[in-house]
Amino acid sequence: MALSPLFLCFVLLVTSSVSGRFVVEKSSITVISPSDLQSKHDSAIGNFGVPDYGGTMVGAVVYPDKSSASGCRAFSGDRPFKSRSSRPIFLLLDRGECYFALKVWNGQQAGVAAVLVADSIDEPLITMDSPEENSDKEGFVNKINIPSALIDRSFGDSLKKALQKGEEVVIKLDWRESMPHPDERVEYELWTNSNDECGSRCDEQMRFVKDFKGHAQILERGGYTQFTPHYITWYCPEAFVLSKQCKSQCINHGRYCAPDPEQDFGEGYEGKQVVFENLRQLCVHRVANESHRSWVWWDFVTDFHIRCSMKEKRYSIECAENVIKSLGLPLEKIKKCMGDPEADVENPVLKAEQELQVGRGNRGDVTILPTLVINNVQYRGKLERSAVLRAVCAGFAETTEPAVCLSGDIETNECLERNGGCWMDSRANVTACKDTFRGRVCECPAVNGVQYRGDGYTSCEAFGPARCTINNGGCWSESRDGLFYTACSENELKGCRCPPGFHGDGHKCEDINECNEKTVCQCDGCSCKNTWGGYDCKCRGDRLYIADQDTCIGRNTSGFGWFLTLLVLGGVVGLALAGYIFYKYRLRSYMDSEIMAIMSQYMPLDNQNNETEPLRQRQSSSV
Known part of the structure; x- marks a missing residue:
């Protein structure tokens, strides 16, 4: 019977796919325990379910008894598989007897977090695909919400042997390099x-x-x-x-x-x-x-x-x-x-x-x-x-x-509990915990133009000229009696330093008692009183205290002293007035001479008229 063109088109397509290039997408599996099995292996990502692209999962491997090792029938009981710890359960099954997707579906129904299928023959990894549409009468393929992977035969055998010895097998599924x-x-x-x-x-x-x-x-x-x-x-x-x-x-x-x-x-x-x-x-x-x-x-x-x-x-x-x-x-x-x-x-x-x-x-x-x-x-x-x-x-x-x-359907919300174990400044409501679909990341943040630096887990320090605008850059600050002091300075890009009058590490500053430490007010007859952030030094009698010199000078209050002061002031004022008058006189003389010099170039003066008159007379008589 002759083949129809429709059939031939499909033949061409299938032939192309058979002889074409098919790539198996892979994830990695790392054995954490037991120690003698610690190693890293490739696995083939199943073409159904939900691979955790960009993320990782750590769990304990369990292997059912031989009668149900293929996973082709539903497992009996509610959550029949248990682990020694609270870790998620990864179910290991044997290849064969039914569709890959059915094995994973039965595992999901049993409450496991992921399914590993061990190959039954020694061959390169293949992709576990979905069954044909008419073979999925219950529509279980679209209901699979857990990841799955095919592992090679030798790796599967090593996991089974460890489990048969009664050892706890803990592995990490890793999709971070899959995308x-x-x-x-x-x-x-x-x-x-x-x-x-x-x-x-x-x-x-x-x-x-x-x-x-x-x-x-x-x-x-x-x-x-x-x-x-x-x-x-x-x-x-x-x-x-x-x-x-x-x-x-x-x-x-x-x-x-x-x-x-x-x-x-x-x-x-x-x-x-x-x-x-x-x-x-x-x-x-x-x-x-x-x-x-x-x-x-x-x-x-x-x-x-x-x-x-x-x-x-x-x-x-x-x-x-x-x-x-x-x-x-x-x-x-x-x-x-x-x-x-x-x-x-x-x-x-x-x-x-x-x-x-x-x-x-x-x-x-x-x-x-x-x-x-x-x-x-x-x-x-x-x-x-x-x-x-x-x-x-x-x-x-x-x-x-x-x-x-x-978005709400893929975020992990790990920052909601104990801040994800990351650094946080509760006073400024600044946290290093960032929630991503991969899980939480501890990374020092940038807030309102202020960059924080640190490991993100135990410490983050504000950095840059604007750092003092947010909680004083994490430095000490305090207000008292209308006075405010801070250990954060915009002139310094990082770090905290207690201001003058205080000592400490910048995160905690205490007032220096300058009087007890005898660093100031040591002049003869001075009395010292400590204040918050400073001190008050007074001299005996009416003398004045000069802080820069840490000394006292006397005040002159006698009548003669006042007369002498007024006399000196009067002399200074008189000299200034005389100097001003002299200045104005000299300025006027200078201006007059300048004006005369300019006018002489354009207008004959009286003495010039007298000298030129006989000349005019001589000129006119000769006519």
């Missing part, structure tokens, strides 16, 4: 589909887009992330390009195809309509990104799913364009970006998408939907809002993640 953070911005991409008739997978991705939209737009608007949507397409074999099936599934003469939504060529929507809508959504993002509004893609996809659903028979070009107009996007630019779906040419947008499906760097080939890639690493786990937000936030360097990473 790289190469720079200050997280780049992530979602491979999705505009089709909403593909079963639970489509429902899952549309539910995620709707729930994650708020977080995504906050991150994108703030410049913290760069999000890019992608859509999988494949091509029809050249021999079948002109067939009815290929024409119904593909655009641009078989170059870009999608399966029939209902898997029935005789009714409903066609695959080429899905390809064309996928192309539109790509162009919506491109055009929105050009106008610095990349986050509008989330609004478009959400609105399109509500207003233009296949299930309600509204999936159409007209409906999509109405959504575009409602969001204020330039329709003509989007149409130009999409090009002509009937043309026998490459579409540059979809051509780029096909090339991006091939894995690069740490990322494997993209072959299934939905697929989430964060910082070029494929996300493993449930496509759910809080789980994905945790993974995206793990893409930031520790303590640099934005505030949205402390």
Whole structure:
């Protein structure tokens, strides 16, 4: 029987995935005890549940008896597994007999914090994947909320032997290096589909887009992330390009195809309509990104799913364009970006998408939907809002993640109890405890422009010129009788120093009794009285105390003394007045001479007239 083009398209896709490049995402496991097993091992992150990206977990390993070691049946009793301490329990199970996800689900139902599956053969680590949709009749995969990992056979055997000896096995699961953070911005991409008739997978991705939209737009608007949507397409074999099936599934003469939504060529929507809508959504993002509004893609996809659903028979070009107009996007630019779906040419947008499906760097080939890639690493786990937000936030360097990473559903609240064991200044309400989705971090803070420095656990010290504005920089200060003293000085960038009149370490200062220490007021006949922050020294009789000289001088109060003082003052005043008069006289004389000199150049004076008169007479008589 001849193969249909639809089947051949799937064959091409499967062949590509088999021969393509698949990357196993890993976390690490460190054995803490017993001491003879202390070592570090790789583990493969399960492709379901909630890996604790960016975090760690420490717990005790338990291994059930042989009859239930596979974990394929529900464990009896309420929380049947116990540890010697209060540590969380990590359940170790054997591979085989049932789906990986079912083992983890049964472990979660038994109250364990994580599940480890030991491989049954010696081979490189593989990714534990979810079962097919029709094999998950109870929908347990989407209910898994704990992390899981596959470990190699030899490591699993060593753990089992230690447990059989009755030793307590304590390990640390570590996902901190599972999500790289190469720079200050997280780049992530979602491979999705505009089709909403593909079963639970489509429902899952549309539910995620709707729930994650708020977080995504906050991150994108703030410049913290760069999000890019992608859509999988494949091509029809050249021999079948002109067939009815290929024409119904593909655009641009078989170059870009999608399966029939209902898997029935005789009714409903066609695959080429899905390809064309996928192309539109790509162009919506491109055009929105050009106008610095990349986050509008989330609004478009959400609105399109509500207003233009296949299930309600509204999936159409007209409906999509109405959504575009409602969001204020330039329709003509989007149409130009999409090009002509009937043309026998490459579409540059979809051509780029096909090339991006091939894995690069740490990322494997993209072959299934939905697929989430964060910082070029494929996300493993449930496509759910809080789980994905945790993974995206793990893409930031520790303590640099934005505030949205402390949303209520992923914050740890470890700072609420005993301040997380970090330093705190209760008087200024300043703490070194910072709550993150990874757990609390003890880091000296920056408050109102004042930077604190220290280890964050036992001490933090204010640093910089503005440090005295917050609780006096942590230094001693006190007010008494209208006087205020502090050991913090804005002239010093750090440290505390007791002010003059006090002694101590700067964090506690006590008044110096200068009188007892005999450092002042040592002059003959002086009496000393200590005051807070200073002293009061008085001289015997009417003498005056000169502090700089630490001495007393006599006051002159006799009548002759007053007369002499007045006489001296009168003489000084007289001299000043005489000097002023002399100054005014000399100034006037100088000004007169200057004026005369100037006028002589322009006007003849009387003596000049007398001298020139005979000359005039002689000149006139000669005429």
